[in-house]
Amino acid sequence: MTVEEVPVNEIRSNLDERLADIEESLRAMMELVSDRVAEVTSAMLEGDVAVADQLVVADDDVDILSLRVEEGCIDTLIREQPVASDLRFVVAAMHVNMDVERSGDLVSNIAKAVGRLQGAHPDDHVRDLVVRMSSQAQLLMRRAAEAFRTRDSELAESIDELDDVLDDLHYRYIQHVISDARRGDLDPQQSLQLALVGRFYERIGDHAENVGERVRYIVDGWLPEAQAAERARERALDPEPRPTRGLAVIDSIAESRRIDAIRRDFVANVSHELKTPVGAISLLAETLEGETDPNDRERLTRMLSREATRVGDIIDDLLELTRLEETDTSADRLDIDEVVQLAVEKVRSFADAHRVEIAAVGLPSGLEVSGDRRQLVRALQNLLDNAVRYSDADQRITVTVEQIEDGVAVSVRDDGVGIPRAELERVFERFYRVDRARSRESGGTGLGLAIVRHVTQNHGGRVLVESKPGAGSNFSMHLPLAPLAGQ
Numbered sequence: 001m002t003v004e005e006v007p008v009n010e011i012r013s014n015l016d017e018r019l020a021d022i023e024e025s026l027r028a029m030m031e032l033v034s035d036r037v038a039e040v041t042s043a044m045l046e047g048d049v050a051v052a053d054q055l056v057v058a059d060d061d062v063d064i065l066s067l068r069v070e071e072g073c074i075d076t077l078i079r080e081q082p083v084a085s086d087l088r089f090v091v092a093a094m095h096v097n098m099d100v101e102r103s104g105d106l107v108s109n110i111a112k113a114v115g116r117l118q119g120a121h122p123d124d125h126v127r128d129l130v131v132r133m134s135s136q137a138q139l140l141m142r143r144a145a146e147a148f149r150t151r152d153s154e155l156a157e158s159i160d161e162l163d164d165v166l167d168d169l170h171y172r173y174i175q176h177v178i179s180d181a182r183r184g185d186l187d188p189q190q191s192l193q194l195a196l197v198g199r200f201y202e203r204i205g206d207h208a209e210n211v212g213e214r215v216r217y218i219v220d221g222w223l224p225e226a227q228a229a230e231r232a233r234e235r236a237l238d239p240e241p242r243p244t245r246g247l248a249v250i251d252s253i254a255e256s257r258r259i260d261a262i263r264r265d266f267v268a269n270v271s272h273e274l275k276t277p278v279g280a281i282s283l284l285a286e287t288l289e290g291e292t293d294p295n296d297r298e299r300l301t302r303m304l305s306r307e308a309t310r311v312g313d314i315i316d317d318l319l320e321l322t323r324l325e326e327t328d329t330s331a332d333r334l335d336i337d338e339v340v341q342l343a344v345e346k347v348r349s350f351a352d353a354h355r356v357e358i359a360a361v362g363l364p365s366g367l368e369v370s371g372d373r374r375q376l377v378r379a380l381q382n383l384l385d386n387a388v389r390y391s392d393a394d395q396r397i398t399v400t401v402e403q404i405e406d407g408v409a410v411s412v413r414d415d416g417v418g419i420p421r422a423e424l425e426r427v428f429e430r431f432y433r434v435d436r437a438r439s440r441e442s443g444g445t446g447l448g449l450a451i452v453r454h455v456t457q458n459h460g461g462r463v464l465v466e467s468k469p470g471a472g473s474n475f476s477m478h479l480p481l482a483p484l485a486g487q
C-alpha cells in the first residue's frame with residue numbers, strides 16, 4: 001500500500017498514538033523530576049552522600065526519557081507531517097523536553113553539592129527555607145505536568161504566581177545564608193555551596209514557568225499572534241469603512257505593544273542574569289568582612305574580582321548591542337584579511353592561556369567588503385572567543401577566508417564540544433546558552449552570538465552554523481563583497 005492509499009483515519013490514529021507517547025514521556029519526566037527534588041532535599045538535610053551519589057547516577061533516567069521525546073518529535077515531524085494544532089504541540093513538546101531535562105540536571109547538581117556540603121551545619125532557618133523551596137519547586141513541576149495534561153491555560157498561567165513565591169523564598173534564603181556566613185557559622189566555601197543549592201531550586205521554578213508558557217502556546221497560540229488575528233477578525237466584522245490612517249494608527253499601536261513586550265522580556269532577562277553575579281558579590285563581600293585568615297582573604301578577593309569582571313562583561317556586551325541598534329553602520333572599504341588578523345590578535349592571549357592554537361587558511365585573499373571595521377572585528381572576535389571557550393586544551397581552531405558565489409565567507413572551525421542539533425537555532429538568542437555552567441565558568445555572557453548575528457545583518461550578510469556534539473562547530477559569516485571600483 002502506498003502512502004496515498006493509507007486511509008485518513010489510520011494516519012490520524014498513528015499521529016494520535018505518537019503524540020500520546022510524547023505526552024506520556026514528558027509527564028513521566030516531570031513527575032520523576034518532582035520526586036527527585038524531594039529525595040535530593042532529604043539527602044541534603046541528612047548529609048546522606050550515598051543517596052546523593054545514587055541520584056547523580058539516576059539522572060540517566062530523565063535523559064533516556066528525554067531522548068525518547070526528542071526522537072518521537074522528530075519522527076512525528078518526518079513521518080506524519082502534522083498540521084495546525086498538532087504541529088504546535090510538537091514544537092512546544094520539544095521546548096518542554098529541554099526545560100524538563102535541564103531541571104533533571106539541576107537536581108543532579110544539588111546531589112553533587114551534597115557531597116561538598118559534608119560537615120556543614122546550616123541553622124534551622126536555612127534548613128526550613130530549603131524544605132520550603134524544595135516543596136515549592138516540586139509543586140511547580142507537578143502543576144506544570146497537570147497543566148500540560150489538561151491543556152489548561154489558566155492553570156499554566158497560575159504557575160507564574162507560584163514561581164514568584166519561590167523567588168521570594170530564594171531571596172530570604174540567600175539573606176539567611178549571608179548572615180550565617182557573617183556570624184562564622186559557615187565557612188566561605190560552604191556558604192557559596194549553599195547559595196548555589198538555593199539557586200538550583202530557583203532555576204527549577206524557572207523551567208516550570210517555561211513549561212507553563214508552552215502550555216499556553218499550545219492552547220492559545222502565540223499570544224501576540226492570536227491578538228493580531230482577533231483584531232483582524234474584528235476589523236473584518238466591522239461594517240463601517242475605516243479611514244486608512246486610522247488603521248495605520250491601530251497597526252502602529254500593535255507594533256509598539258509588541259516592542260514593549262519584547263523590551264519587558266529583555267529587561268527581565270537582564271535582571272535575572274545580573275542577579276547571580278551581584279548576589280555572589282554581596283555574599284563574598286559580607287564573608288570577606290569577617291575573614292581574618294590572609295589565605296582565605298586572598299581567595300575571596302580573587303573570587304570577588306571574577307564576579308565583578310562578569311558583571312562588567314555583561315554590561316559591555318549590552319552596551320555593544322545597544323550601539324549596534326542605535327548607530328549607523330559605516331560603509332568603509334575594508335580588507336577582510338586585515339579584519340581577520342586584528343580579531344586573531346585580540347584573542348591571542350586568551351587562546352594561549354587555554355593552550356589552543358589558531359591557524360588561518362586562505363590568507364591573503366585580497367578580498368574586500370564594505371562596512372564597519374570595529375563591528376566586524378568584534379563579531380569575528382566573538383566567534384574566536386567561543387571557539388577557544390568550547391575547545392579543550394591542545395586543540396586547534398581554523399579561520400578560513402574564501403570567496404563564495406555572492407561574497408566572502410569567513411569561517412571559524414573548532415573541534416570542541418559542539419552543539420546539539422535541537423539547539424542550533426537558539427544559540428543566537430540573547431542569553432541563550434547550551435551549557436550554562438561551562439559558559440559562566442569560562443567567562444561567557446550569553447550575548448556573543450547575538451552580537452555576531454546583529455553585525456552580520458547590519459552588513460547585509462548572514463551567519464551560518466554547522467555543529468555536532470563531541471565533534472566541533474563551524475560558524476561562518478557570509479558577507480557581500482565591496483562593489484568594484486567605479487560601480
Ligand code: ADP
Pocket residue numbers: 382386387389390414416417418419427428431432433434435439440443444445446447448449450472473
Ligand atoms: P556565551 O557567552 O555563553 O558563549 P554566546 O552567545 O557567544 O554566549 O553563545 C551562546 C551559546 O552557544 C554558548 O553558551 C554555547 O552553549 C554555544 N556555543 C557558542 N559557540 C560555540 C562553539 N564554538 N562550540 C560549542 N558551543 C558553542
